[in-house]
């Protein structure tokens with residue numbers, strides 16, 4: 001796989017602290033709506049965990065290839081559940097999901113494993129192995145391609161190790177490659193999480209509150225990387241966010257969930273105060289703006 005280097009020189013400067021500042025962030029152009037071929041169709045998805053309480057209610061939308069789609073909504077709206085239904089970490093109670101035309105809910109065994117390597121994931125709390133190095137954590141992204149013996153003995157080819165090195169450098173954490181992950185800042189850990197997802201060579205990356213534990217500067221860095229990955233590699237990014245302003249700045253499209261229902265689905269600049277009230281309802285004060 002060829003690895004494209006993200007050219008940060010025109011937009012970013014390195015600080016001594018190893019965090020990256022994007023000086024033109026405030027002046028960033030509004031994202032333009034792109035017309036993209038469909039990679040995934042979500043059809044009438046329902047989810048109830050227990051009893052009759054429906055956490056997701058008849059959710060339907062299509063996702064474009066290379067789209068950066070943000071899912072916003074108040075706490076408990078169903079954002080995490082929806083993300084996990086997409087890669088079948090959680091089974092829906094009804095409906096269908098088609099990924100590149102294939103019915104994911106019918107997938108079993110090898111087909112399901114293949115789908116899961118096509119869909120990477122990053123998490124609010126990174127889900128790294130703290131005592132292992134950045135390099136080892138990133139290589140773990142390849143475990144979905146290995147048999148159990150290769151996995152147990154960490155058997156990676158020279159080509160795989162080279163790819164890990166390239167991706168780690170691309171994410172600006174090359175100098176930390178042999179550090180244990182518990183020695184890194186939150187922003188650096190999240191970049192390891194992105195690198196681990198990228199080495200899978202995914203078509204979609206699901207991001208569950210990727211910046212919820214980060215300061216504003218580290219959050220900007222992570223969102224810039226996600227945006228560039230969607231634009232330059234054509235990888236679809238689906239990201240759950242609490243921050244409306246961040247969603248507006250970086251997304252091609254925003255889906256607003258309230259109580260398990262899609263109440264907004266449009267371009268970021270189509271959001272009005274009326275749609276914000278519809279999405280957040282009585283929990284408007286939950287909105288976090290920078």
Ligand SMILES: Nc1ncnc2c1ncn2[C@@H]1O[C@H](COP(=O)(O)OP(=O)(O)OP(=O)(O)O)[C@@H](O)[C@H]1O
Nearest residue numbers: 049050055073074075076077078079080081082240
């Ligand atoms: N494993 C579970 N068992 C039972 N109920 C659950 C489970 N996981 C989530 N829920 C319920 O489903 C609803 C939606 O939760 P979910 O975590 O998907 O919302 P969310 O929008 O991601 O919230 P937050 O922003 O607080 O993370 C909530 O009422 C929650 O209590």
